[in-house]
Amino acid sequence: MALNWKLVIDTRNAPALADFWAAALDYEVEDPSALVERLLAAGQLPADAVVDHDGRKTFRGYSAIRHPDDPFDPISGVGQGRRLLFQDVPEEKSGKNRLHIDVHSEPGTLDALIARLEALGATRVREIDKGPAGHWWVMRDPEGNEFCAA
Known part of the structure; x- marks a missing residue:
């Protein structure tokens, strides 16, 4: 069960x-x-x-x-x-999260998602480029918890 x-x-x-x-x-x-x-x-x-x-x-x-x-x-x-x-x-908070949330955008709307999350108080950390598989951003929420936006 x-x-x-x-x-x-x-x-x-x-x-x-x-x-x-x-x-x-x-x-x-x-x-x-x-x-x-x-x-x-x-x-x-x-x-x-x-x-x-x-x-x-x-x-x-x-x-x-x-x-x-x-x-x-x-x-x-x-x-x-x-x-x-x-x-x-x-x-x-201390150290890197061992568990995090991934937030997924609709195809072609990652920039809009990133802008909306930043307007809510998130910050960009770094972009991850996976070549043909696409890219995503590692971000932080207002308290510094890492999450990914793809």
Whole structure:
């Protein structure tokens, strides 16, 4: 039986990085505000465990995005399909990523994709030329995590 999974990415500012990747991938930022409000009202969640981001209450140090076509729990907002969870950690990023995301453009639109990602806060690192197989860019998201755009 196949397992359910999510990719967890350590960050210094989970909501900001979730916003970047949601825009980059055309995903949706999960909205746990109904669950957060319910837990606060029941006294099961302290107020200092909550932050307001873009007018919604969310769990401090966490933010997730999901594919817009995948199912999700309407109470918790948690996606039940393709999903990235961003969690704050105390240490800065160090070293090269051992796992990264590849973002694929439609044929002939790589330049437009690169421009859109840069407008969102990504930076180019280097171009990889594979000759007849094409080329792609190694880039960094706003926190310095490497990813490829092809």
